[in-house]
Amino acid sequence: MSATHYDAAIIGAGMSGLAAAVRLSMYGRKVLVLERHNAPGGLNSFYARGRRKYDVGLHALTNWVPEGVKGAPLVKLMRQLRIRREELDLCPQLGSRVTMGGVSLRINNDFARLTEDVAAAFPGDADGFRRLDAWIAALDEASLQAHGGSARELLARHVSSPLLRDLLLIPTCYYGSALEDDIEVSQFAIMWRSLFHEGFARPFEGVRRVIRLLTDRCREHGVDRRMKCGVRRIEVRQGRAAALLLDDGSEVTADAVYSSAGAVETMRLRSDLPPDAGAAEAGRLGYAETIATYGEEAFAGFGWNDTIVFFCDAERFSYRSPAELVDPSSGVICIPNNYDYGPGRRLEEGWLRVTALASHDAWCALPEEAYVARKADWFGRLNRVARRHLPAVTDATHDGALVSTDMFTPRTVRKFTGHVGGAIYGSTVKRRDGRTDLPNLFLIGTDQGFLGVTGAMLSGISMANLHGLKA
Numbered sequence: 274m275s276a277t278h279y280d281a282a283i284i285g286a287g288m289s290g291l292a293a294a295v296r297l298s299m300y301g302r303k304v305l306v307l308e309r310h311n312a313p314g315g316l317n318s319f320y321a322r323g324r325r326k327y328d329v330g331l332h333a334l335t336n337w338v339p340e341g342v343k344g345a346p347l348v349k350l351m352r353q354l355r356i357r358r359e360e361l362d363l364c365p366q367l368g369s370r371v372t373m374g375g376v377s378l379r380i381n382n383d384f385a386r387l388t389e390d391v392a393a394a395f396p397g398d399a400d401g402f403r404r405l406d407a408w409i410a411a412l413d414e415a416s417l418q419a420h421g422g423s424a425r426e427l428l429a430r431h432v433s434s435p436l437l438r439d440l441l442l443i444p445t446c447y448y449g450s451a452l453e454d455d456i457e458v459s460q461f462a463i464m465w466r467s468l469f470h471e472g473f474a475r476p477f478e479g480v481r482r483v484i485r486l487l488t489d490r491c492r493e494h495g496v497d498r499r500m501k502c503g504v505r506r507i508e509v510r511q512g513r514a515a516a517l518l519l520d521d522g523s524e525v526t527a528d529a530v531y532s533s534a535g536a537v538e539t540m541r542l543r544s545d546l547p548p549d550a551g552a553a554e555a556g557r558l559g560y561a562e563t564i565a566t567y568g569e570e571a572f573a574g575f576g577w578n579d580t581i582v583f584f585c586d587a588e589r590f591s592y593r594s595p596a597e598l599v600d601p602s603s604g605v606i607c608i609p610n611n612y613d614y615g616p617g618r619r620l621e622e623g624w625l626r627v628t629a630l631a632s633h634d635a636w637c638a639l640p641e642e643a644y645v646a647r648k649a650d651w652f653g654r655l656n657r658v659a660r661r662h663l664p665a666v667t668d669a670t671h672d673g674a675l676v677s678t679d680m681f682t683p684r685t686v687r688k689f690t691g692h693v694g695g696a697i698y699g700s701t702v703k704r705r706d707g708r709t710d711l712p713n714l715f716l717i718g719t720d721q722g723f724l725g726v727t728g729a730m731l732s733g734i735s736m737a738n739l740h741g742l743k744a
């Protein structure tokens with residue numbers, strides 16, 4: 274066997290790829306991780322501008338549960354990766370909400386508060402809401418066989434108010450749906466549990482803490498990790514993924530290949546499929562996000578105490594790729610300062626992140642100069658939309674406190690992760706068992722179907738267990 278032969282080769286050093294690598298290597302497998310980018314973390318990475326370190330996207334780690342709760346996904350994840358709770362340094366949120374049509378529902382790591390708010394604002398739907406919750410509780414949402422079907426239809430069976438249905442769809446779609454205007458039932462159930470029953474937390478250091486724990490574990494278990502080393506082609510011979518051709522022209526072989534590049538993206542790497550394979554399955558949902566930082570003292574005076582605000586200003590919630598560059602009618606506001614970091618710990622600046630639906634094709638059609646100019650326009654517009662949902666601050670006070678701004682678009686996501694169409698949640702078709710038509714090529718991460726940071730790590734773990742350790 275050549276020195277470049279591995280038990281497992283993993284495409285991508287995002288959350289799913291690193292978690293799969295930890296799991297496989299822990300049991301003695303010889304593992305190689307190949308990453309095209311120069312930084313690990315994938316969609317949830319970080320970058321520096323001067324002294325300031327930006328998380329690429331982290332709003333919250335979902336599935337937070339208090340210490341001592343057994344059997345929760347986050348607890349299983351930590352056990353499987355042998356990460357201790359204190360190492361993750363998870364700090365619970367101060368309080369989030371979803372707001373639309375003059376109604377706000379609390380999402381604050383306590384399902385009882387959400388139930389109370391639903392009963393107060395929608396008394397006629399209180400029983401239906403409880404029945405829906407019981408129906409979801411009976412579903413094995415993390416099964417490798419997805420339930421299938423439309424969450425909108427499920428909601429319509431239990432909840433009569435269209436406004437309440439939208440209020441429940443806004444957070445679940447934004448944090449986990451690859452489908453336009455809907456969310457698949459098992460995925461809805463996963464989000465229901467991870468956002469409403471469990472909740473949000475953040476490591477004080479942000480996503481860097483999670484990435485460092487994973488890369489440290491990889492190192493401890495002897496994983497070979499090659500950065501700036503993309504996979505150019507998966508050579509398919511005799512019905513197997515026989516070798517990986519790398520960007521530098523070299524080749525490696527492995528008994529099994531796990532790809533977190535995405536289902537369509539992985540098809541397009543294969544030597545036996547055309548370069549436009551899988552077009553019908555490509556996802557279309559892209560996000561733009563603005564990031565503003567403020568002087569800490571001035572920011573403290575703003576009174577912006579929410580952790581996350583999901584909002585919709587339109588009459589009906591639309592979750593579609595917009596015809597324009599950005600659809601500002603709904604979105605997510607995140608203020609990372611508003612986690613309970615404990616005594617003596619606070620972020621050095623005030624942070625405001627605003628996320629909204631954005632069109633990949635429209636942003637990519639812009640010439641460079643126009644791209645930069647439209648980003649600046651949309652920064653201002655989204656920032657103003659978000660501020661309407663927060664305690665009022667005059668423009669002069671706001672602008673005087675503003676220290677830095679940044680913004681990403683679906684074009685940025687495509688550039689740094691290779692996701693076709695800059696699609697945040699990947700393909701519209703998920704493959705829960707990770708299998709492809711090749712017996713030694715498996716999908717992990719976004720297109721296996723467990724989304725988000727916690728989901729992606731669980732995906733890497735469960736696919737490594739299923740195909741690498743139990744097989």
Ligand SMILES: Cc1cc2nc3c(=O)[nH]c(=O)nc-3n(C[C@H](O)[C@H](O)[C@H](O)COP(=O)(O)OP(=O)(O)OC[C@H]3O[C@@H](n4cnc5c(N)ncnc54)[C@H](O)[C@@H]3O)c2cc1C
Nearest residue numbers: 285287288289309315316330332333504718719725726729
């Ligand atoms: C702006 C934003 C905000 C988000 N906020 C949150 C949040 O607050 N909470 C949360 O839970 N989730 C959040 N998410 C979602 C979460 O980041 C993702 O669901 C998760 O990180 C996906 O991990 P993954 O491993 O499946 O894929 P990815 O992160 O996409 O990783 C795939 C990796 O594969 C690499 N790759 C692709 N092709 C190749 C190739 N040919 N060769 C080598 N390497 C390749 C890519 O460079 C990438 O590093 C957010 C996402 C975004 C974009």
